[in-house]
Amino acid sequence: MKVNIVDWHGVATWHWKLASNDGKAGYVDELCGICRVPFDGTCPNCKFPGDDCPLVLGRGCIHNFHVHCILKWLEQEASKGLCPMCRQVFVHDPEDNPHSEEFEYLQQLEDGHRLLREKGETTYEE
Amino acid sequence: MHTFHKRILKEFKRLQKNPLPGITIKPSETDPNDLSVFVFDITLPPDSDGVLHSIYRSDIYQLRIKITDDYPVDSPEVQFLNSHPGSKIPLHPHIYSNGHICLDLLGSGWTPACSMESILLSIQSMLSTNELAERPPDDQAYVRTAPLNPKKTTFDYHDDNV
Numbered sequence: 001m002k003v004n005i006v007d008w009h010g011v012a013t014w015h016w017k018l019a020s021n022d023g024k025a026g027y028v029d030e031l032c033g034i035c036r037v038p039f040d041g042t043c044p045n046c047k048f049p050g051d052d053c054p055l056v057l058g059r060g061c062i063h064n065f066h067v068h069c070i071l072k073w074l075e076q077e078a079s080k081g082l083c084p085m086c087r088q089v090f091v092h093d094p095e096d097n098p099h100s101e102e103f104e105y106l107q108q109l110e111d112g113h114r115l116l117r118e119k120g121e122t123t124y125e126e
Numbered sequence: 127m128h129t130f131h132k133r134i135l136k137e138f139k140r141l142q143k144n145p146l147p148g149i150t151i152k153p154s155e156t157d158p159n160d161l162s163v164f165v166f167d168i169t170l171p172p173d174s175d176g177v178l179h180s181i182y183r184s185d186i187y188q189l190r191i192k193i194t195d196d197y198p199v200d201s202p203e204v205q206f207l208n209s210h211p212g213s214k215i216p217l218h219p220h221i222y223s224n225g226h227i228c229l230d231l232l233g234s235g236w237t238p239a240c241s242m243e244s245i246l247l248s249i250q251s252m253l254s255t256n257e258l259a260e261r262p263p264d265d266q267a268y269v270r271t272a273p274l275n276p277k278k279t280t281f282d283y284h285d286d287n288v
Contacts, residue, residue: 034198034238036133044129072199073238079199084237 015040016055018064033085034069043068056106059093061086067102074109081113089114134161134193137242147171149246164191165207166246170254181217181259188213189249191242194277201236203277204245217259220252224269226276227252228262233281 016039018030035043039055043066046053056067063085073079074090083090092106128134138161141151148171155165166189172178188210192203206215206225215221220228231240231248262268273279 035130036136044132069238072196076199078234079237082237084239087237 014050016064018055018057030064032066032069033063034065034073037066039064039066042066054100054102056103057093058083058090060091061088067106071102071106071109074106074113077116079113081110081117089117128161128193128195128197130198131161133198138164141242141246146243146246146250148250162193164193164242165189166191168246168250168253170250180254181257182253185214185216187216187253189246191245198238198241201232201240201277202242202245203275204232204249205276216253217261218253218256219258219260219262221261222265222268222272223261224272226268226272226279228281233277 018039031038032043037043040049042049042053045068046066054067056065056070058064061083063083065084070084070090070092073084074081081089091110092103094103094107138151138156141149141164142153145151148169150167152165152167156163167186168189169184169186170178170180170182178184188207190205190207194200194202204227206221206227207213208215208225215223215225222228227249229235229248229252231245268279
């Protein structure tokens with residue numbers, strides 16, 4: 001049988017790389033622990049998934065969040081800079097993250113919490 | 127509309143469709159367009175042997191959860207109600223007679239990974255593990271000066287063993 005291809009459409013799908021998926025094949029439909037929307041969707045304030053609403057991968061822990069969601073949490077002093085899921089100190093993995101204002105701000109918040117922690121520890125010892 | 131409307135709606139629907147044992151949501155108390163106040167009937171389910179070993183027997187208590195503007199970054203405002211006829215505040219060393227509850231999950235222990243469900247389970251287990259039918263030692267003094275909103279209180283933690 002001879003087949004003549006007259007027309008064809010290429011179709012591609014994309015998924016965010018997640019910290020817990022490293023090295024594993026397949027895709028897990030996981031939700032952001034803060035807004036409970038799938039990672040491939042957006043945080044509540046964004047309309048378009050993708051680069052406009054990037055993900056943050058945890059480095060100390062394996063938890064992922066929409067960057068806008070984790071920023072809201074880390075802006076609170078009450079967060080003590082901890083991961084909402086496992087309460088370890090939250091540090092993002094800079095490797096996979098683009099350089100942007102959002103990630104600079106995230107770094108600032110992480111640093112701020114670290115300073116507060118260090119200060120707290122010294123006062124405690126005195 | 128609330129920024130995290132979708133998440134709150136999901137939580138609400140889940141609690142309606144898959145109720146937790148002993149916990150009933152009262153949808154009539156919730157404005158479906160607003161989703162900021164939820165009222166629950168809490169009772170303790172019997173143990174696996176079918177017997178109720180709790181000091182609360184099969185009493186039903188009413189709990190109100192108010193979602194704040196910054197939920198889930200900020201914890202909700204949670205208290206027992208005694209405004210409805212026949213409803214009482216459970217006797218517990220961490221529950222004040224005005225319905226305020228001293229529980230770290232509702233303050234410093236909160237993270238956005240917690241939910242209404244985790245609060246309900248936590249409060250239900252607080253009741254089921256308690257054997258002391260008494261109020262906190264400073265109940266009278268606290269209730270006299272307590273703010274209406276339990277979140278405005280800084281609780282003294284008396285005894286972590288209860």
